[in-house]
Amino acid sequence: MNLLDIKNLSITLQSGSEPIQAVERVSLSLKEGEFRGLVGESGSGKSLLAKAIVGVLDEKWKVEADRFHWQGRxxxxxxxxERKKIITRDIAIIFQEPMSCLDPTNTIGxxxxxxxxxxxxxxxxxxxAQQRREAAVKLLHKVGIKKHSLVSKSYPHQLTTTLCQRVMIAMALARRPKLLIADEPTASMESANQAQIFRLLASLNQLKNMSILLISHELDKISHWxxxxxxxxxxxxxxxGTTSQIFDTPYHPYTKALIASSPKFQAHWQKKSRLDTLxxxxxxxxxxxIGCRLGPRCPNARKKCVIAPQIRSYQGHQVSCHFSHKGDY
Known part of the structure; x- marks a missing residue:
């Protein structure tokens, strides 16, 4: 049984004269101990989906789904x-701007x-009270902060962005969640610091069997993890699909464009040459x-694309495109 099982989730913005469907019939599933990446450009609805999972969208957003199950419920x-009790106990989320999420008036400890x-x-x-202090120190050690005494007495503005993100992860782990959602956890960080955070998430997944949903707009940086x-x-x-399926045999034109736009995955890419872009x-x-929203930018667009495509499955590799194979044209 899947830990999280979402089918045909739609999120509508109830604003102005006409409602706007920001997320349209998206499906997502997560198994226990799974490390899944959620990728797309800024504005693709990734963060909205994460907020819908943890139930923090306000009343102007309407969430609907054919299935929205957590451990079968x-x-x-x-x-x-009831929903808040389950989510608070089992799911934690860390956002991309730790400074704005931490309380500036209280110490980290x-x-x-x-x-x-x-x-x-x-x-x-x-x-x-003593048990809380001891538990806080253990959490700081768990996320790789060795100078716990100094960090505990500090306020958020006295720490670096990387340290604040580690603190956010420690706070997320405080309730021992089964699923950790990391929404752009390394935004605005240097490469070395990004790798530290990714290694920390990977260790939590491997050692604690914690399911992780890692959200990013940078496909090349999360593919390794x-x-x-x-x-x-x-x-x-x-x-x-699996990470290897996506990179070895991408079916959708948008996925192909994401991979082609990264020099990391282009074996014959020459320095100073122009990257492929849509x-x-x-x-x-x-x-x-209307229909497939990539249509105006898609190199393979046809008249049929004004109708939203159905999801096709190829041995567990799913794609939403009318022309996922060359024989479809």
Whole structure:
């Protein structure tokens, strides 16, 4: 049984005279212990999908799905209180700007201690404060922060972005979640610091059997760490499969363009030569194309593309395209 099982999820913005469907019929599944990457350009709906999973979208967003299951339970059919209890216990999320997520008025130690679940503490009430401090130190060590005393007494503005992101991961781990969603966790970091965060996430996946959904717009940087990849474009599902399937035999024109735009995956790429790119840019929410939203930019577009394609599966490798094989043209 899948840990997370979402089928045909749509997210609609209830704003202005006409509602806008920001995410259209996207499917996503995660097994226990799976490390999956979610990839797409900025504005493709990746962060909206993550926020829908943890239930932090406000009332102007309407979330609908044919199936929205967590360990077999349909979250959309539960009351707000029941859903919040499950998500708080089992799912954690870290966002791309740790500085804006941490409280500037409290020390790091106070914030981590507050995140620790009371159910993990034992003994009398006067013993629990010491237990919280000890648990906070262990969490800091777990995410690779050795100078725990200095960091615990510091405020967020006194730490680097990388240290703050490690603190956010420590706070996410405080409740021992089964699924950790990392939304662009290495944005604006240097390459060395990015690698440190990715190694930390990989160790959590391997040593703790924690499922991880890693969201990024940089396909080349997360390909080394993930077992599976899901690609999105402009709020639509594009392609999904194992990481090797996506890179060895990409079916969708958008996935092919993402791979072709990275010199890391071009064996014959010459220095100073022009990278392959798709013409145009991702459409704005107010002017979304009908059918396949890649249509205006797609080199393989046909009349049929004004109809949204159905998902095809090739031995577990899924693609949403009318012309996923050359014989389809």
């Amino acid at each position: 349909d979250l959309l059919r539960l009351s707000v209180e 106070e914030q981590i201690e507050e995140a620790i679940d009371s159910e993990q503490l034992t003994g009398f009430f006067w013993q629990k 993930t077992d599976y990849l899901t690609v999105m474009y402009s709020g639509q599902f594009v392609e999904a 013409p145009g840019s991702i459409p704005v929410l107010q002017h979304l194309p």
